[in-house]
Every structure is written in structure tokens, then in C-alpha cells.
Amino acid sequence: MMVRTPSCDKNGLKKGTWTAEEDKKLVDYITRYGHWNWRLLPKFAGLARCGKSCRLRWLNYLRPNLKRGNYTEEEEETIIKLHRRLGNRWSTIAARMPGRTDNEIKNHWHTNLKKRSQQHNSVATESQISNSNDQSPTEPTEDTAFQNFNSATQDCSPLSQHSSSSTSTECTTVASTENLLLLEDEFAFWDADTDLVSGNFWLEPYMLDISYLPASEPEYFSQVFDVELWSHDT
DNA sequence: AAGAATCTCAACCGCTATGGC
DNA sequence: AGCCATAGCGGTTGAGATTCT
Structure with missing residues (x-):
């Protein structure tokens, strides 16, 4: 697949594509202890990654309930x-x-x-x-x-990153x-x-997409999560 | 068949928001 | 009030896959 060349940053932390082993470590740790602190988590989970990378990996790919691809x-x-x-x-x-x-x-x-x-x-x-001539200007669409x-x-919502001084x-x-x-x-x-x-x-039952995993992994996930597994490849 | 161009998407980067002290 | 650490967000990158010529 589209993968980044593995490399290390200046602190010796690994960057780039996650391996199945790293995924397993992360899932295993979060399943047991939760993500109480992303910065410290990789150290405790035995991962040479920054917390940010772990968080992203978990949120985007490893957490349960995620659908993958196949947009309706x-x-x-x-x-x-x-x-x-x-x-x-x-x-x-x-x-x-x-x-x-x-x-x-x-x-x-x-x-x-x-x-x-x-x-x-x-x-x-x-x-x-x-149709512009037909539409009433007072009627909001x-x-x-x-x-x-x-x-x-936009100017006052905390959602806005460009909040004004309003x-x-x-x-x-x-x-x-x-x-x-x-x-x-x-x-x-x-x-x-x-x-x-x-x-x-x-x-729907609690389901986890395991299509990205090697063939040997589903059993592990099934046990760890105690969930029904599914894959869009099947 | 092969090289070029384009597409895809996982992952990174930089920034802001938020909360605790 | 100000500082610092952490979380979260959106933009961007880059390399493999796919399509085009």
C-alpha cells in the first residue's frame, strides 16, 4: 500500500508506516489501560513513537467501530x-x-x-x-x-481558529x-x-474492521476486544 | 512494454484550544 | 493573569498503485 519510508526523528522516535507489531502493542495497551496521557503512553506501551503519532493511529485506524472505504x-x-x-x-x-x-x-x-x-x-x-428573477429576497433558503x-x-465560536476579539x-x-x-x-x-x-x-453489534491485518491477527483482536470482526474485503 | 502522469490515502506538521497550576 | 503541557484540528506531504499515452 501507500506507505511512508520508515525513518526516525531527531529524538530517535520512529516515524512512517506502522507495523502490525506496533499496532498490536498500541491496541493491547489502550485496551488494558486506556489513553490517559498520549505523551507518556508510547513509553509505557513499549513503542518508539511520539504520542501524537500513537493518538493518530488509534483514532484513525485502530479504534473499534471504524468503517473503512466503501462509501455509500x-x-x-x-x-x-x-x-x-x-x-x-x-x-x-x-x-x-x-x-x-x-x-x-x-x-x-x-x-x-x-x-x-x-x-x-x-x-x-x-x-x-x-431563476433569480423569481425568487423572493426575503425568503431565506x-x-x-x-x-x-x-x-x-465564526467570530466567536471556539471552533473557529481565527477567532476575533468579539x-x-x-x-x-x-x-x-x-x-x-x-x-x-x-x-x-x-x-x-x-x-x-x-x-x-x-x-449494530460492536464491530471492528480487521481487513488491514495479516491473516494471523483477527483471532488476537477478537480476543482483545471481545467483539465480532468484519472485513470489507470478504 | 514502459515511462509519465495522476490518483490515493496514511502519516506528518504546524497551529490553536483547553485545562491545570 | 500568565505560563506550560497536552489534545485536537486542518493542511500538506510523499510514495505506492493505477491509469494513460
Whole structure:
């Protein structure tokens, strides 16, 4: 697969692709003790990795419940829809898509969905231009409602990494009651979408994708996690 | 068949947010 | 209030896989 050349940083910590052995150590440790401190974890788990690398590996590939690849049409539509509203807030988008990680969604967006979305937008723009005379300017669309929300929250939300010096009072003023009411309607689709995307996700048995593991590994994981295993390769 | 171009995605990097002291 | 450590986020990289010429 696409792997990085293993190398070491200046502190002698390993970088690059994770081996099955390293994965095993990490899973084993977290399963027993949890991730109480990412910086110290690799030392206790016997890994020559930085905590950041361990955290990423766990969150993106090793933790249970992760789906891998094989995006459904519904999931892709949801990503496009959410991205149209949230922009590049990948973690927020991922939070609405059980089993998907922000990194995976980001990658899928850049490799597959961006083009599709752009095509969709250009078609939408054309039709908007042709319909512009018919539309009432006072009637907010789904998208404009969300833009109102974004503009109201972007400057004061902790989500924003470019937060301004606005005070909370100012933010309250901007995020008017009208916007908040629009917001309620706006976000109502999320719950519906979540059901569409995940199916009966919350009712599904606790499953772990082991398709990346060598043939000898599933038994180990099955024992460690005490879960049913699945693989999209099968 | 082979080299070039493009695609894919795991992993890293740098930055900000947050919490504890 | 200010500093420091840690967690988390989004952008970017880079090398193998795939497709094109």
C-alpha cells in the first residue's frame, strides 16, 4: 500500500508506516489501560513513537467501530451536504458520520467529492441565475440560513481558529434570535441524515474492521476486544 | 512494454484550544 | 493573569498503485 519510508526523528522516535507489531502493542495497551496521557503512553506501551503519532493511529485506524472505504451514495451525499454548510470542519462532519474519521472524510473529499460538488455547484449556479428573477429576497433558503449561522458563530465560536476579539455580548447580538430559529430548522436534517447514513448503526453489534491485518491477527483482536470482526474485503 | 502522469490515502506538521497550576 | 503541557484540528506531504499515452 501507500506507505511512508520508515525513518526516525531527531529524538530517535520512529516515524512512517506502522507495523502490525506496533499496532498490536498500541491496541493491547489502550485496551488494558486506556489513553490517559498520549505523551507518556508510547513509553509505557513499549513503542518508539511520539504520542501524537500513537493518538493518530488509534483514532484513525485502530479504534473499534471504524468503517473503512466503501462509501455509500448516501454517505457521499451527506459529506457534500455537510461540507456545503460547514466548510472544512472535518471533525464536525466526522462527528455526524459514525464510523468515519475526519482524516478519511477529508481524503475522500479531496480525491472524489470535491469535483462532484463543484460540478453540482456550477449547475446550481446556472439554474440560480435563470431563476433569480423569481425568487423572493426575503425568503431565506436552506443555504442562506446556514450562512447566517456561520457568520454569527465564526467570530466567536471556539471552533473557529481565527477567532476575533468579539465579546460574547457582540456575538449574541450577531447571532440574533431570527438566526437561531433558522438554525433549529437548519440542523433538523442532521438527525434524519444520520439515520440514513448509518442505518441502524446504534443497534449494530460492536464491530471492528480487521481487513488491514495479516491473516494471523483477527483471532488476537477478537480476543482483545471481545467483539465480532468484519472485513470489507470478504 | 514502459515511462509519465495522476490518483490515493496514511502519516506528518504546524497551529490553536483547553485545562491545570 | 500568565505560563506550560497536552489534545485536537486542518493542511500538506510523499510514495505506492493505477491509469494513460
